[in-house]
Amino acid sequence: MAKLLRIKIVTVDGQSLDDEAVSVRSPGGRGSFGVLHNHAPMVSTLADGVLQWRRPDGTTRRVRISGGLCEVSRNTVTVLTNQMAELEPATR
Numbered sequence: 001m002a003k004l005l006r007i008k009i010v011t012v013d014g015q016s017l018d019d020e021a022v023s024v025r026s027p028g029g030r031g032s033f034g035v036l037h038n039h040a041p042m043v044s045t046l047a048d049g050v051l052q053w054r055r056p057d058g059t060t061r062r063v064r065i066s067g068g069l070c071e072v073s074r075n076t077v078t079v080l081t082n083q084m085a086e087l088e089p090a091t092r
Helices: none
Strands: 005-011 014-021 023-026 033-036 042-054 060-073 076-080 084-091
Touching: 005 023, 005 042, 014 042, 023 076
Parallel strands: 005 076
Antiparallel strands: 005 014, 023 033, 023 042, 042 060, 060 076, 060 084
């Protein structure tokens, strides 16, 4: 069984997304970064760009975010952003 992360995206309108992920790729303020299971706790600024994650079923989800903050703690990735827009349905 894959080791999972929880990804949560919160916008000014409230929690917009809560999903499971195997890996997460974020547009960091100083360059993109990836997060896997048991990543060290961290906080990072985020740039405008695409946030993507691979789900346990092998599909990839992508959303456009308008900058913000990312916290990684206890296998949960929490993204705080002003706006989020789904780019396309999940793909393999």
